[in-house]
Amino acid sequence: MLHLDFHGNIIHPILLWDRETAVLIDTGFPGQIEDLRVAMEKAGVSLDSLKAVILTHQDMDHIGCLPEILQECGNQVKVYAHELDKLYIQGELPLLKDGHLENPPKGRVDYTLIDGQELPFCGGIRVIHTPGHTPGHISLYLKQSKTLVAGDSMYSVKGILGGIHAPTTPDMTAARLSLKKYVNLDIASVVCYHGGLSNKNVHDQLVELIQG
Numbered sequence: 001m002l003h004l005d006f007h008g009n010i011i012h013p014i015l016l017w018d019r020e021t022a023v024l025i026d027t028g029f030p031g032q033i034e035d036l037r038v039a040m041e042k043a044g045v046s047l048d049s050l051k052a053v054i055l056t057h058q059d060m061d062h063i064g065c066l067p068e069i070l071q072e073c074g075n076q077v078k079v080y081a082h083e084l085d086k087l088y089i090q091g092e093l094p095l096l097k098d099g100h101l102e103n104p105p106k107g108r109v110d111y112t113l114i115d116g117q118e119l120p121f122c123g124g125i126r127v128i129h130t131p132g133h134t135p136g137h138i139s140l141y142l143k144q145s146k147t148l149v150a151g152d153s154m155y156s157v158k159g160i161l162g163g164i165h166a167p168t169t170p171d172m173t174a175a176r177l178s179l180k181k182y183v184n185l186d187i188a189s190v191v192c193y194h195g196g197l198s199n200k201n202v203h204d205q206l207v208e209l210i211q212g
Contacts, residue, residue, distance in 0.1 A: 001191050002039040004028045011061055012196050014149050015043055016122040016142070021051040023121045025140060025149055026193060027065035030105050033072070036065055048073060052121060055081040055109075056151030057137040058088040059168075060098045062193070066107035080119070082129060083112040085136030096134060097168070113138060128182075132175025133168065139182075146188035148202075153178055154209070156195030161205045163212070165194070182206050 002013045006029045013036070014025035022045050028036055037047045050073055055063055069077060087093045091106030098104055115129035123144030130139045130153045140149040153175065155162045164175045183206055189199035198205065
């Protein structure tokens, strides 16, 4: 879990690596490439060893550094995202929440993901389509560590899951249904992009959120 500070707003892209590959889940705000490089190097991984970027969704704080990563790493990096957010990420449609921007970040998506798909990286990553925050929002279940990378489907505060962030979630009905997909997973810890790690009584916390 990386910690990137954008004017006091702390966000948490996820870096995974093994002997074969390094994978980044979400990229931070535009202009944070050097912050990202430093954070990765602190973890012992160089930016040029990156082989895959997985985007949980199209929002600017998640795709912001993608153009800079692609410029620096070229075709060695493959980009993964859900089909319903692909056109926004590629700049073919204006971003749903930042459509007013004259020059939004945009990059390419090499592979589109579907619900239930398993990616072979770092012990296996299961894709969970969790719409609500955006139509193509995905969460990722890291099988080896039983970690749920929740993206913006939830936020957390000091280790406690706070549920859905309503002001940035256009479809609350879909978002609530998405949370239900987590209940049957064996989750030891959750990482929210905003708020970071929650690893105490995760199942009980999720049940409470869903019932609430």
